[in-house]
Amino acid sequence: MTDFDVRTANLRALNSLTKYPSIPTYHALDPGNGGLTDKVVEFVGRVHLTEKVDGTNSRIVVLPDRTYLIGSREELLYAEGDLIGNPALGIVDALLDVASAMAPYGTGIVTYYFEVYGGKVTAASKHYTGSRRVGHRVFDICVIDDYATMLDWPTERVSSWRDHGGQRFLDEDELLRVAAGNGLATVPRLDVLDAAELPTDIDKTHQFLVDRLPRTTVALDGTPGRPEGIVLRSGSRSVIAKARFQDYERTLRRRSGGR
Structure with missing residues (x-):
């Protein structure tokens, strides 16, 4: 049994511990103009490609006492048993039965x-x-085993820990196993490549996106539309990056003299 009690836990620290970290773009962004530079995130070995779905980042936090919280990327919206939940973006309605x-x-x-x-x-x-x-x-699952001490940390320390890779994410095989055990659909798996097969030029990476994902594969009805991009990750999830159509299109337009 655990002595964890969500009613007495430091919710500000808990919220920060379980936020999703920022993911770098495959080609680094130029902070001056928002365009892409020629520097890429380096992968070694096998690289897993998944569709990046254009929605709102949401989370279900399962606590040691087996209760749960539902949140957006930035804030907690609902705790198990609440009479009223924050309706922001329809997240609670979408995930309540799942949680x-x-x-x-x-x-x-x-x-x-x-x-x-x-x-x-x-x-x-x-x-x-x-x-x-x-x-x-x-799209990801994170496990925090040594939470007791960290819940006493000031939020600034928690944020630094999170931003410097402190969270432990499940590797590809375990993520798929746990998701399947809960009957959860994952973001679509598109391919697995050797890192040497990845393009490094901006124009070739844009064409890589077009060839690999011409349309979204997760349309809910009707004709599939424009996808957001592709996420690249190592099997262990130690290296991860995102490649978005709009970043490459904007950069190529600027380089060709367009707006």
Whole structure:
């Protein structure tokens, strides 16, 4: 049994511990103009490609006492048993039944990260649905075993720990196993390549995106629309990066003299 009690826990620290970290772009962004530079994230060995779904980053946090929280990327929106939940972006409505049925995993704090998409979630929702249907896909799972000490940390220390890779994410095989055990759909797996097969030029990477993902593979109804991009990750999840169509298109337009 655990003596964890969400009613007495430091919720500010808990929120910070379970936020999703920023993911670098495959080609680094120029902070001066927002365009891409020629520097790439370096991968070694096998690289897993998944579709990057254009939705809102959401999370289900399963606590050591087997209760749960639902949150957006920045804030917690609902705790198990609440009479009223924050309706922001429809996240709680989309994930409440999922959270209620979540199977136990380990003895620590386990956070499931989702893209909730479609509906009226983002301006890109039209690429996934014409009838305002809402979907959700798991894209990462994080486990924090030594949470007790960290819940006493000031939020600044928690943020620094998170931003410097302190969270432990499940590797590819374990992520798929745990998601399947909960009946959860993951973001689509597109391919597995050797790192040497990845393009490094900006124009060739853009063409790589076009060839690999001409349309979204997670449309909820109707004709699939424009995808956001591809996420590249090592099997261990120790290296991860995102490649978005809009970043490459904007950069190539600027280099060709367009706006």
